[in-house]
Amino acid sequence: MSVYTVKQMAKLSGVSVRALHHYDAIGLLKPRAVGANGYRYYDRQDLLRLQQILFHRALETPLKDIQAALDQPGFDLAAALRAQRERLVAEAERYARLVDVVDRTLADLEGDVTMDDKKLFEGFDPEKQAGYEAELVERYGEPMAERIAQSKAGMKAWDKTDWASFQQEAAAIEHDMAKALAQGLPVDSGPVTAIMRRHWAWIAKSWNREPTPDAFAGLAHLYQDNPEFTARYEAIAPGLTEYLAEAMRAFAEKR
Amino acid sequence: MSVYTVKQMAKLSGVSVRALHHYDAIGLLKPRAVGANGYRYYDRQDLLRLQQILFHRALETPLKDIQAALDQPGFDLAAALRAQRERLVAEAERYARLVDVVDRTLADLEGDVTMDDKKLFEGFDPEKQAGYEAELVERYGEPMAERIAQSKAGMKAWDKTDWASFQQEAAAIEHDMAKALAQGLPVDSGPVTAIMRRHWAWIAKSWNREPTPDAFAGLAHLYQDNPEFTARYEAIAPGLTEYLAEAMRAFAEKR
DNA sequence: CTTGACCCTCACGCCACGTCAGACCTGATG
């Protein structure tokens, strides 16, 4: 009565026959018996195990780990679930952030603002974002962490117009720096200093607070060390990353 | 000046050299030039294109689609992004639901309630969940949609104790039904009718409203047609799905 | 005995690369 063929198991559980073959092959779920004809026969215990498998699979646990969880008697399921929970929370947040990115990009598109000014402030690749922050905090201590939090809080309240003007100013600064570089102006010359004043103000706006000279110079390093920034600047003009960084350091020293 | 080797491109953009090879191989990003030695040489335009690629890749767009988006001149980027946005929202919600599932499971585990009573009300596999709802709505019209919404709203307010007792009652009902089946009691016999009264009440609790007899009978079909339910009942006892469904229909007819 | 619905075992395909292996190229140094 309670013996099922592959097809029946598939219908009862919602997985494919191929998946059952696969689970058999990797030893995750072996049928209770195999006939002389090679047919797989499952029973209710197998069905129960399959249900457990599906539970873990829905949480995106690798099949290997599921096997380990189900086969080891003293396995700490609660601990594993708590670990999974963290992962899932992180994923949920990641996707929420990506939605934000798309929203801002769409706002850009519909507002007809130039399309290329979105890379810097998008917040995708949160690991790297976290990396920047960790770097800044390590270099400048706890107060920096607070500043970052302030910055985030402040920027959250911005509307689309704020973002658009913010990005336009960034583009303008970059454009002017590229021109200065092309003209061979020294980084401590008057015009470049003027641009740096605008950059300083722009940073102050994004941080919701005046940067210290040290932090400003540290940002220059950050620009040089991280691909997100170098790619952006190098794409505008070759050598712009270093030129900008030098200009920032020169400006910071005068403060 | 603005000519980059693979490694330089990799450093500037943060992708691996292997990925650049791959993008070349599939035609997504071909270097501006290839030397007589076979070396790939990129320029700033390539870097810009790579940045666009990375933007889309971060949104998990398949590389083929990215290529289509970048190569077709009249491509509707906004429409594509809106579609992606929907996907991302759905994913964010899915993960949030999974976190809920894990939380409830953990509550179960820590409350020492039996572990197997979690499958029915978990809300993972949202597509199928949506399928159930669509099925019910189609069968019973718009009022059912409203009822589902009510049910969800009501259950959201439940705490862990509510969930635990809710699940215990379900388990008790199933257990009693399995016993009745084993004893061969007819589905319209007194004891079975008594169990059905409890099942009815249980449904009423979850729906936040009394079911109509038609809806109750419809639920019986749902149990028989969907693997999530059949697997659950068949795992408890073979034939329980049909027995339960018959009992529900018999009960519904008497109302 | 035939039909049609099952069942089996290979075995390749997918996607976006990671990871060797083996060989060639280039620029700086002894």
Added chain:
DNA sequence: CATCAGGTCTGACGTGGCGTGAGGGTCAAG
């Protein structure tokens, strides 16, 4: 000029969780 480090290349296989045939055996009903 030889050497050496550190690039660069082209295969080619591995990853995970199966999907999707191909080619052939099995089983129950008519």
